[in-house]
Amino acid sequence: MTLPLRRRGQLFASHGLTLAMALILFALVAAPLITIAIQTLQPSSGAQAWGDVLASRLSPNLFWRPAANTMLIGLSVAAGCVLLGGFLAWLVVMTDVPGRAAIGFMATLPFMIPSFATALAWGSVFRNGRVGGGGGLLEGLGFAIPDWLSWGILPTILVLIAHYYALAFTVIAAALAAVNGDLIEAAQMTGASRKRILFGIVLPVVTPAIIAGGSLAFAGAVSNFAAPALLGLPVRMQTLSTRLFGMIEIGQTERGFVLAILLICISAVFLGIGNRILSGRRSFATIGGKGAKPRRFALGGGKSLLAVLAWSICFLTTVLPIFLLLAASFAPSSLALFSNWTLHYWIGTSDPAFARGQPGIFHNPQLISALTTTLTLGVVVAFTANLLGILIAVALTRHKVPVLSSLVSQLSFLPMLLPGIAFAAAYIALYGAPIGPLPALYGTKLLLALALTAAMLPFAVQTGRATVAQISGDIDEAARMTGAGFFRRLRAITIPLAARGLVAGLLISFVNIIGDLAITILLFTPTSPLLAVLSYSYASDGFHQFANAVTLVILVISMFATGAATLLRGRRRENIA
Amino acid sequence: MISLNQVTKSFAGTNAVHDVSFSVSQGAFLVLLGPSGCGKSTMLRMLAGLEQPTGGQIRFGDTLVADGGSGFTIPPAKRDTGLVFQSYALWPHMTVAGNIEWPLKVAKLSNDERRARIKEAMEMLGIAQLANRYPGEVSGGQQQRVALARMIAPRPNVMLFDEPLSNLDATLRVEMRVELLRVHAATGATSVYVTHDQVEAMTMATHVAVMNRGRIEQFDAPERLLAEPASAFVAGFVGTPPANLIPIADGKWFGAIADPSLPGLRGYAMVRAEEIAVTDEPGPRTLQVRLAEIVPMAGRRLVTGIVNDIRITAIADGAARLPLGLRFRLPDAPAAFFDTEGNRIS
Ligand SMILES: Nc1ncnc2c1ncn2[C@@H]1O[C@H](COP(=O)(O)OP(=O)(O)O)[C@@H](O)[C@H]1O
Ligand SMILES: [Mg+2]
Numbered sequence: 001m002t003l004p005l006r007r008r009g010q011l012f013a014s015h016g017l018t019l020a021m022a023l024i025l026f027a028l029v030a031a032p033l034i035t036i037a038i039q040t041l042q043p044s045s046g047a048q049a050w051g052d053v054l055a056s057r058l059s060p061n062l063f064w065r066p067a068a069n070t071m072l073i074g075l076s077v078a079a080g081c082v083l084l085g086g087f088l089a090w091l092v093v094m095t096d097v098p099g100r101a102a103i104g105f106m107a108t109l110p111f112m113i114p115s116f117a118t119a120l121a122w123g124s125v126f127r128n129g130r131v132g133g134g135g136g137l138l139e140g141l142g143f144a145i146p147d148w149l150s151w152g153i154l155p156t157i158l159v160l161i162a163h164y165y166a167l168a169f170t171v172i173a174a175a176l177a178a179v180n181g182d183l184i185e186a187a188q189m190t191g192a193s194r195k196r197i198l199f200g201i202v203l204p205v206v207t208p209a210i211i212a213g214g215s216l217a218f219a220g221a222v223s224n225f226a227a228p229a230l231l232g233l234p235v236r237m238q239t240l241s242t243r244l245f246g247m248i249e250i251g252q253t254e255r256g257f258v259l260a261i262l263l264i265c266i267s268a269v270f271l272g273i274g275n276r277i278l279s280g281r282r283s284f285a286t287i288g289g290k291g292a293k294p295r296r297f298a299l300g301g302g303k304s305l306l307a308v309l310a311w312s313i314c315f316l317t318t319v320l321p322i323f324l325l326l327a328a329s330f331a332p333s334s335l336a337l338f339s340n341w342t343l344h345y346w347i348g349t350s351d352p353a354f355a356r357g358q359p360g361i362f363h364n365p366q367l368i369s370a371l372t373t374t375l376t377l378g379v380v381v382a383f384t385a386n387l388l389g390i391l392i393a394v395a396l397t398r399h400k401v402p403v404l405s406s407l408v409s410q411l412s413f414l415p416m417l418l419p420g421i422a423f424a425a426a427y428i429a430l431y432g433a434p435i436g437p438l439p440a441l442y443g444t445k446l447l448l449a450l451a452l453t454a455a456m457l458p459f460a461v462q463t464g465r466a467t468v469a470q471i472s473g474d475i476d477e478a479a480r481m482t483g484a485g486f487f488r489r490l491r492a493i494t495i496p497l498a499a500r501g502l503v504a505g506l507l508i509s510f511v512n513i514i515g516d517l518a519i520t521i522l523l524f525t526p527t528s529p530l531l532a533v534l535s536y537s538y539a540s541d542g543f544h545q546f547a548n549a550v551t552l553v554i555l556v557i558s559m560f561a562t563g564a565a566t567l568l569r570g571r572r573r574e575n576i577a
Numbered sequence: 578m579i580s581l582n583q584v585t586k587s588f589a590g591t592n593a594v595h596d597v598s599f600s601v602s603q604g605a606f607l608v609l610l611g612p613s614g615c616g617k618s619t620m621l622r623m624l625a626g627l628e629q630p631t632g633g634q635i636r637f638g639d640t641l642v643a644d645g646g647s648g649f650t651i652p653p654a655k656r657d658t659g660l661v662f663q664s665y666a667l668w669p670h671m672t673v674a675g676n677i678e679w680p681l682k683v684a685k686l687s688n689d690e691r692r693a694r695i696k697e698a699m700e701m702l703g704i705a706q707l708a709n710r711y712p713g714e715v716s717g718g719q720q721q722r723v724a725l726a727r728m729i730a731p732r733p734n735v736m737l738f739d740e741p742l743s744n745l746d747a748t749l750r751v752e753m754r755v756e757l758l759r760v761h762a763a764t765g766a767t768s769v770y771v772t773h774d775q776v777e778a779m780t781m782a783t784h785v786a787v788m789n790r791g792r793i794e795q796f797d798a799p800e801r802l803l804a805e806p807a808s809a810f811v812a813g814f815v816g817t818p819p820a821n822l823i824p825i826a827d828g829k830w831f832g833a834i835a836d837p838s839l840p841g842l843r844g845y846a847m848v849r850a851e852e853i854a855v856t857d858e859p860g861p862r863t864l865q866v867r868l869a870e871i872v873p874m875a876g877r878r879l880v881t882g883i884v885n886d887i888r889i890t891a892i893a894d895g896a897a898r899l900p901l902g903l904r905f906r907l908p909d910a911p912a913a914f915f916d917t918e919g920n921r922i923s
Contacts, residue, residue: 182666185627190680190731191654200679204670 017486018395018404024388025411028454032426033418039429040257049254053262062247062255063262066238070222070266073157073239077221078214080161085168085213088310093176094202096296097307104173106314111166112562113321114515114532116226117551118159120539121321123230124328124337124548126150131234134544137324140335151235159227162317164220168213175209176202194297208278215274219267223419225518230539240266241421241518248425248522257429260422267419322555329548345545361549366534371553374514374531377445381452382509386502388453389460393468394490396461416458420518427451427523448523455519456509463505467498500568507565511558578603579624579735579767584633585645586619593619595791597633601784606761606768608778610814611788617771620788621737624769625660626653637735654683659733663740665724667712674699674708677727684731698726701760718749725757729764736761738770742777754781775815779803787811809919812847818879818890820912821848830907831885834862838910844922846911853891853907855880857900862907871899 040046053063085107091097092104110118127136128145139145148154179202187197203210228239238246240263247256299306328334330341342348348360361367392412396405415423427450431441441447479489517532524533531554539547580600586593594616601607609617622628623635623643630645642651667676674695681691699705702722707715712723721741728736738757742750758781761768772778778785779799787794787802787810795807799815806812812820823846826832828839830846839846856863866882866889873895881890882903891905914923 180664180666182662182664183668186660186662186666186668187679188627189625189653189658189660190683191652192683196683201668205668207670 015399015401017391018399018401018408021388021392021395021408022404022411025392025408025457028450028457029411029414032423032430032454033414035430036257036260036426040254040261045254049258053255053258061238062243063240063259066240066243066259067262067266069153069228069232069237070239070241070263072153073160073228074218074222074266074270076157077160077164078218080157081165081168081217082172082210082214084161084165084313085170085217086172086210088165088169088313089173089176090198090202091306091310093173094297095299095306097299097303097310099307099311103310103314106318107169107173108166109314109562110163110317111170112511112515112558113163113318114226114517114551114554114558115159115163115224116230116517116532116536116539117325117555118162118317118321119155119227119230120328120535120544120548120551121324122155122159123150123539123544124324124334126155127334134334136334137337140333140337147235152232152237155231156227156237156239159231160221160224162321163224163227164217165317167216167220168210171213171216172206172209175206179205211274211277215271218270218274219417219419222267222270223263223421223518225421225521226536229521229536233540241419244421244425245521248428253428253432256425260419260425263419263422264417268417271417322552325548325552325555329545329552331545334544345549358543358546361546361553364546366529367531367550367553369528370531370534370550373445373525373528374554375557377449377452377530378510378513381449381456381513382506384449385453385456385460385509386463386506388457389462389464389505390467390490390502391464392457392461393464397465397468412457412461414458415455418455420455420516421522423455424451424519424522442523443525445525445528448520448525451519451523452513452516455516456512459512460505460509463502463509467502467505504565504568507561507568511561511565514554515558578636578638579607579769580636582634582636584620584623584630584635586616586623586628587631592791594623594630597793599786599793599796601767603638603767604765606758606770606781606783608782608785609769609771609788610775610778610785611773612814613773615788616791617773617788618739621660621739621769621771624735625658625737626651626656627660657734658737659728659731659735660737661724661728661739661741663743665712665720665744667720667723667727669712672709672711673704673715673723673726676712676723677730680727680731694730694732698730701729701763702726702756718745718753721745721749721753722756725760729760732764732766734766736764736766736768738768740771740773742772743774757781775819776817779815779817785815787814806847806913807921809845809847809915809921812913812915816849818850821850821853821889822846822915823848823889823907823911824887825914830862831864831887834864834907836862839914842914842922844914844916845919847913847915848889848908848911850879850890850892852912853889853905855891855893855899856904856906857902859904860906862909863904864907866903866905868899868903 040049052058088103088107092100092107097103123136125137126145126149127134128139128147128150129135130147130150135145183201183205184197187201192200222239223241225241225245228237228242229245232239233242240259244256244259244263247253247259324337327337329345330343331337332340332342332344344351344360346360347362349363350357350359358364392408396409427447428442431447431450434440479493484492515532517536520530520533521536524530529537531550535547535550535554538544538550578600582598584597585595597620609620611617619628623630626642629648629650630643632645634641634645635643637656640651641649642656643649668679671679677695677698678691681694686694696705699708702725704719704722704726707719707723712720715723724741741757742753745753754777770777770781782799784796785799785802786796789810795802795811797805797807802811802815806815806820809822813822823830824832825839825842825844825846827843828841829835830839864884866884869881869883869888871881872879876895878893878895879890880893880899880903881888882905883889884905889905893899913921916922
């Protein structure tokens with residue numbers, strides 16, 4: 001009796017695991033995408049929707065103008081992020097600017113602040129009264145704020161740069177840190193000026209990282225929903241993601257699906273171009289060798305100026321937005337952020353004379369329910385995604401099966417390339433209607449959990465791969481010699497050895513989930529929304545203080561989780577600075 | 578000509594290079610030899626101008642290039658020097674020809690002149706066929722040649738090398754030694770070559786500076802290092818195999834075998850391997866040893882035995898069988914004698 005069982009276990013461990021992962025990934029990633037494609041290819045309704053979106057009286061409004069906005073935002077944000085992130089990376093890695101380590105740490109933080117927080121903070125300063133809900137700090141001080149600074153494309157671009165430059169910084173700083181100091185000294189020996197060394201040697205050598213950082217920022221910006229929704233919708237500036245949201249919200253799902261496919265295509269084309277440039281060049285191979293001591297340029301005269309600049313960038317994108325949100329959550333009038341502070345928006349009870357009778361967020365039963373839903377969802381999804389991540393990593397490294405393995409690898413990486421809101425639309429396409437005996441999942445927490453799990457997979461698989469790589473094949477084989485089964489080895493050997501990295505990975509997934517708006521805005525359950533959705537709906541109803549307060553709750557939770565992850569990782573920061 | 582006068586370099590209070598003075602004539606091949614961390618690279622980088630001495634002066638010919646006292650320094654590019662890095666430091670985004678050309682461009686040489694120099698340098702190193710490849714696409718030995726070509730194309734007067742062969746395998750290393758000497762002879766430049774490999778020093782140098790803990794232990798021609806080592810450190814560092822240093826206490830070998838040729842001495846006696854006889858008979862100055870290893874070498878054998886936890890190497894002829902009870906017979910008098918600090922006494 002035991003023998004066949006064990007044999008079945010061995011078989012499972014060698015092929016079954018890969019197969020099981022392939023099936024799960026098919027259901028989580030491939031099936032929704034296939035369904036959304038098929039639905040828009042239905043002869044009647046599908047063709048109609050494509051026609052409406054691409055070639056009709058409506059199409060400039062439905063697609064072309066939002067697409068142009070999306071492209072403009074994507075390209076500007078990519079350029080801005082590379083400039084800002086590259087500049088800070090250069091300062092931190094290659095120069096003797098004071099406070100390098102701290103700048104390096106601060107510059108990675110903005111990515112942990114949800115983009116709707118930055119967008120709300122922008123509003124609290126630059127909003128003008130044009131669309132109701134009162135003006136912001138500057139208008140309160142008597143400045144007339146023009147629309148282009150309050151609303152629309154410019155604020156959206158700036159807010160997204162402030163959010164995504166951290167990504168470009170991380171990638172470029174890692175590349176700069178890997179540049180062999182000898183390369184630069186060899187150039188110094190020739191008598192080349194510092195500028196010539198920067199543009200002739202350093203920049204070309206890190207071009208791959210610059211392209212990668214730019215592509216990531218582009219992909220993030222075109223799929224972002226929160227910033228254009230909060231800053232653009234009030235003045236009818238639409239991007240593909242807000243348009244897609246609008247279509248689904250008003251029940252024109254077919255058109256929404258078409259927009260989702262187009263958004264995926266635009267994002268994919270640009271990521272593909274970046275990839276093409278990288279893989280097409282022979283010159284990017286780095287060559288190893290000893291003697292890779294980092295060398296720093298002495299900044300000399302401009303030192304303090306550059307330091308002030310760097311510190312300002314970090315301050316403006318991390319501390320200041322949080323501080324503004326905090327002030328704005330206390331101030332009854334958005335025009336005077338620092339007067340008549342009250343705790344009403346946090347803990348006040350309903351008062352008809354105040355905020356149209358809305359109670360403070362901690363007296364709002366919706367908030368309490370949103371808080372528990374968000375936390376539960378965050379924990380459950382983080383665990384599920386990372387468990388899958390480890391299993392997939394094990395399947396990929398230990399049990400290579402031709403074709404199937406590469407399918408698993410590519411499917412698990414795919415969500416990384418998919419704009420969240422388009423991915424959510426694909427989930428509606430597949431699970432919105434009953435499948436055979438299974439009921440429709442639209443509007444259930446299960447659907448939301450599935451979509452978020454799929455979206456977290458690329459990161460979770462990366463964590464899983466790092467975990468598995470940490471444990472060399474030898475260690476696992478030594479355990480296998482003792483006759484321990486697969487799951488026993490995982491539990492007794494693999495997981496204990498990799499616990500720190502794993503927990504850090506879990507925490508980062510958790511932070512990403514609770515700050516997500518792009519997926520949750522389409523899939524949330526109306527009866528129990530999530531914190532991010534609650535904040536968004538407060539903001540779109542003009543209750544900015546409440547929106548800010550809820551956002552701060554998310555931020556506080558995120559900061560604790562991020563701080564814990566940073567402590568667990570320990571060395572990561574030093575690698576960059 | 579390169580001359581150093583009391584050159585010192587300290588990093589945060591500790592001296593990496595301490596009070597170094599020497600001079601070599603134009604066209605010399607100077608090797609800085611010493612164990613890892615002894616300050617060789619720091620010396621070389623001060624010659625290149627990448628590092629500024631904290632004390633003393635460096636002169637190329639009659640020109641002062643660096644003065645630690647006043648902080649005066651001539652920047653690297655104006656010193657007419659070229660440097661080959663241990664990692665080669667080839668710029669990965671430029672082709673082989675591009676790598677050689679870039680320094681010439683920076684020096685504002687004309688198009689024709691650049692092309693001529695590139696051709697000349699590539700032909701001298703035999704890499705003309707690699708011109709359009711990228712550094713990542715050529716082998717380690719070829720990368721080394723590219724780095725050399727890049728260094729010689731601007732025709733520097735002083736060529737500096739920092740352990741250039743340490744990343745190559747043994748066969749290539751021997752080949753590149755010859756190549757380097759050929760380039761040195763063809764250019765007529767003065768070379769300063771850093772290595773921790775005493776074989777490289779012995780085979781290539783006209784002058785060797787043996788360094789230890791930031792100081793120069795001995796500055797001499799290679800054969801003089803073998804014949805007249807100035808310190809126990811030098812005696813134990815150079816030579817294949819290096820000489821044996823046998824502890825002497827109260828005028829006795831190993832503190833046990835009294836010898837009238839060591840009247841009351843304390844310190845270390847230098848005994849070369851070829852001065853020790855391998856025997857099986859007891860006798861004066863003869864000790865029983867425990868066999869550690871035998872290395873065949875050029876028809877003879879290096880026999881290493883252990884006495885009092887000290888390894889002693891002797892040379893035995895190839896044919897004879899080694900006796901079962903192995904004994905080493907020491908010479909009548911040591912070739913040199915060092916005090917307990919390692920200073921040469923006789
Ligand atoms: N930039 C530096 N800062 C501080 N200490 C240094 C620096 N460069 C070298 N050192 C120290 O100086 C000593 C000599 O180093 P180096 O010249 O590189 O030795 P070698 O090349 O002989 O191995 C070492 O102890 C090293 O740690
Ligand atoms: Mg060195």
